[in-house]
Amino acid sequence: MSENYKFxxxxxxxxxxxxxxxxxxAVPIYQTTSYVFNSTEEAASLxxxxxxxxxxxxxxxxxxAALEQRLAALEGGASAxxxxxxxxxxxxxxxxxxxxxxxxxxxxxxxxxxxxLLQHTMPRFGVNTDFVNPNDPEAIKSAIKPNTKLVFxxxxxxxGLDIMDVPEIAxxxxxxxxxxxxxxTFNTPYLMQPFKHGxxxxxxxxxxxxxxxxxxxxxxxxxxxxxxWGDKDKFPTISGPHFALGGISFxxxxxxxxxxxxxxxxxxxxxxxxxxxTNAFHLMQGIETLPLRxxxxxxxxxxxxxxxxxxxxxxxxxxxxxxxxxxxEVAKRILPKGSGSIVVFGIKGGREAGKAFIESVQLASHxxxxxxxxxxxxxxxxxxxxxxSSEAMKEGGxxxxxIRLSVGLEDINDITKDFExxxxxxxxLNK
Amino acid sequence: xxxxxxxxxxxxxxxxxxxxxxKRTLCxxxxxxxxxxxxxxxxxxxxxxxxxxxxxxxxxxGFSDGNPCKSIKxxxxxxxxxxxxxxxxxxxxxxxxQGCLVALELNRILKNSLEALIFVAGSNEIxxxxxxLDLSKENPQKASQMMxxxxxxxxxxxxxxxxxxxxxxxxxxxxMCMNKPKALNCDLNSCNDYSDGIYAAKNIKVPxxxxxxxxxxxxxxxSGLKFVELIxxxxxxxxxxxxxxxxERPMELNSIINSFLSxxx
Numbered sequence: 015m016s017e018n019y020k021f022x023x024x025x026x027x028x029x030x031x032x033x034x035x036x037x038x039x040a041v042p043i044y045q046t047t048s049y050v051f052n053s054t055e056e057a058a059s060l061x062x063x064x065x066x067x068x069x070x071x072x073x074x075x076x077x078x079a080a081l082e083q084r085l086a087a088l089e090g091g092a093s094a095x096x097x098x099x100x101x102x103x104x105x106x107x108x109x110x111x112x113x114x115x116x117x118x119x120x121x122x123x124x125x126x127x128x129x130x131l132l133q134h135t136m137p138r139f140g141v142n143t144d145f146v147n148p149n150d151p152e153a154i155k156s157a158i159k160p161n162t163k164l165v166f167x168x169x170x171x172x173x174g175l176d177i178m179d180v181p182e183i184a185x186x187x188x189x190x191x192x193x194x195x196x197x198x199t200f201n202t203p204y205l206m207q208p209f210k211h212g213x214x215x216x217x218x219x220x221x222x223x224x225x226x227x228x229x230x231x232x233x234x235x236x237x238x239x240x241x242x243w244g245d246k247d248k249f250p251t252i253s254g255p256h257f258a259l260g261g262i263s264f265x266x267x268x269x270x271x272x273x274x275x276x277x278x279x280x281x282x283x284x285x286x287x288x289x290x291x292t293n294a295f296h297l298m299q300g301i302e303t304l305p306l307r308x309x310x311x312x313x314x315x316x317x318x319x320x321x322x323x324x325x326x327x328x329x330x331x332x333x334x335x336x337x338x339x340x341x342x343e344v345a346k347r348i349l350p351k352g353s354g355s356i357v358v359f360g361i362k363g364g365r366e367a368g369k370a371f372i373e374s375v376q377l378a379s380h381x382x383x384x385x386x387x388x389x390x391x392x393x394x395x396x397x398x399x400x401x402x403s404s405e406a407m408k409e410g411g412x413x414x415x416x417i418r419l420s421v422g423l424e425d426i427n428d429i430t431k432d433f434e435x436x437x438x439x440x441x442x443l444n445k
Numbered sequence: 446x447x448x449x450x451x452x453x454x455x456x457x458x459x460x461x462x463x464x465x466x467x468k469r470t471l472c473x474x475x476x477x478x479x480x481x482x483x484x485x486x487x488x489x490x491x492x493x494x495x496x497x498x499x500x501x502x503x504x505x506x507g508f509s510d511g512n513p514c515k516s517i518k519x520x521x522x523x524x525x526x527x528x529x530x531x532x533x534x535x536x537x538x539x540x541x542x543q544g545c546l547v548a549l550e551l552n553r554i555l556k557n558s559l560e561a562l563i564f565v566a567g568s569n570e571i572x573x574x575x576x577x578l579d580l581s582k583e584n585p586q587k588a589s590q591m592m593x594x595x596x597x598x599x600x601x602x603x604x605x606x607x608x609x610x611x612x613x614x615x616x617x618x619x620x621m622c623m624n625k626p627k628a629l630n631c632d633l634n635s636c637n638d639y640s641d642g643i644y645a646a647k648n649i650k651v652p653x654x655x656x657x658x659x660x661x662x663x664x665x666x667x668s669g670l671k672f673v674e675l676i677x678x679x680x681x682x683x684x685x686x687x688x689x690x691x692x693e694r695p696m697e698l699n700s701i702i703n704s705f706l707s708x709x710x
Contacts, residue, residue: 018602019602019603028604031599062489062493063489067608076609090614091612092615092618095610260461269485269619270615270620274610
């Protein structure tokens with residue numbers, strides 16, 4: 015009986031039913047590199063991509079596949095592929111679609127590593143990117159050239175928290191027959207499902223809210239299956255003949271799942287950024303409680319926003335759920351459950367005040383991660399984005415005094431008490 | 446491969462191999478609102494086993510242009526003309542769902558000159574409720590989503606897939622969205638209007654195989670079992686899955702078909 019299960023149920027169950035042999039309720043960790051073939055014929059079938067199955071864990075693995083199928087179900091995608099990190103996911107997508115001479119249009123307000131990949135690494139391989147303001151659809155439209163192969167952005171920018179108007183940008187991409195690729199790490203499918211708004215491909219850092227416990231690095235690509243790759247001149251890597259597998263055209267043979275088939279056959283095969291089965295298991299454990307955690311993350315975020323906005327030591331606070339945020343209206347429209355649990359704020363006293371605050375709090379951890387169940391803090395200007403020039407930092411919406419807060423699941427009174435400890439240290443410094 | 450057939454661009458999946466008219470040809474016929482991608486895990490499998498394979502996208506389906514056929518008979522005539530155009534003689538026809546009705550009619554046109562008939566999740570009749578008929582006209586995308594949900598067994602609900610990372614629902618919805626908007630309504634009306642199945646089934650004189658699905662909500666098992674009773678000596682198998690048997694149980698289906706084919710002359 016088909017049920018069309020809801021999000022909370024899929025978070026727990028999608029991708030796995032207890033196998034009849036062992037009855038294992040949890041997804042087993044298939045900690046193996048390879049799989050015994052029953053015959054040479056079966057081996058050939060797998061190598062030729064005649065049927066689905068596993069032949070080597072660099073390409074696919076049953077535990078990793080359960081995670082992939084859970085993500086595809088939660089996002090409403092046609093297929094998904096999990097890999098070693100969010101950056102690996104990003105690189106796999108870019109390298110699957112683009113070749114030397116191709117062009118990308120990307121948001122200028124993104125995570126430093128995303129910018130680095132497109133600004134510095136990919137040009138060495140002949141793929142160039144123009145960076146534009148993600149809140150300016152006309153700028154995106156104008157930046158698209160005949161050789162543009164994808165438009166890339168973050169639904170919620172890191173760390174500036176700009177909100178991309180996904181439906182508007184999707185309309186532009188659709189009219190130009192260019193896939194819209196979104197990093198949806200900060201929203202997770204609980205807060206917003208980009209395919210429903212017209213996006214075509216999603217990349218995730220699973221390390222963050224989806225995994226949610228800061229114990230495993232992982233990434234994923236979810237393919238909406240809603241993009242027509244049929245233009246062989248424009249997308250030869252997806253619809254033209256592949257160099258192996260008898261010159262397979264992934265678009266003709268796999269249709270909506272062409273991109274994932276291509277990445278598995280080439281990216282995973284040739285680059286090898288596979289996710290370990292044990293990490294896939296840890297990440298799935300996190301996803302089981304994603305709806306519960308996200309509710310609490312948002313609840314605590316709204317409480318901490320009230321606290322910070324009204325605090326005498328705080329110079330400014332930025333979060334898309336605040337009316338003062340320039341993208342507040344867009345956020346209300348596309349992220350009605352809340353705009354994530356990252357808050358950025360500046361402390362009166364600038365860089366030194368920020369430093370004193372971070373070094374004085376005890377409960378909140380000073381580290382380079384977000385989306386953990388625990389509250390985390392960092393000063394991007396001196397850490398995650400330190401390699402960017404002042405101009406690039408300004409373009410990305412960064413300031414010297416900015417503190418990035420990833421709101422955790424602790425009792426909100428304990429978080430605010432901890433912050434008061436930090437503010438007390440700043441007060442001493444300012445005297 | 447793409448050919449110009451009856452004045453329209455027509456796509457034929459060949460399983461990644463060239464069509465060789467000197468080999469036995471397996472002709473796969475897709476169901477309502479589907480296209481060649483219904484047989485992702487059959488086309489390539491059998492092409493690499495040495496058969497010639499064609500999986501036509503019927504007019505207005507998948508990569509094919511043209512106007513959708515308006516009856517099962519029209520579908521069968523279209524396929525017959527295609528086989529003539531391609532000069533295919535040694536042909537086994539494998540139908541899924543609506544494709545089974547088309548196969549029945551094609552066999553009537555060809556007067557039992559096919560090498561064999563294979564029915565996957567099929568019956569001699571596929572009545573369609575008025576709600577779905579109306580919805581397929583007013584909102585084919587919504588109708589497709591409902592069919593994808595009803596059509597899959599628990600593997601669809603739970604996102605279980607033999608192909609790592611693939612989602613039956615996500616993939617199924619998008620496969621159906623590839624068709625021209627009128628295609629689904631024409632298909633469902635064709636199924637609903639078809640009433641010659643009993644005679645066509647009783648008329649079968651060629652080797653026949655039926656693979657039915659225990660949890661089929663589109664062509665229920667009860668109906669499938671009545672159907673196979675009409676066919677003389679129909680080898681019958683029942684698999685634990687929903688209507689989208691080719692993607693839900695690909696290996697089991699391929700194995701059954703392979704074994705059946707090996708017994709043919």
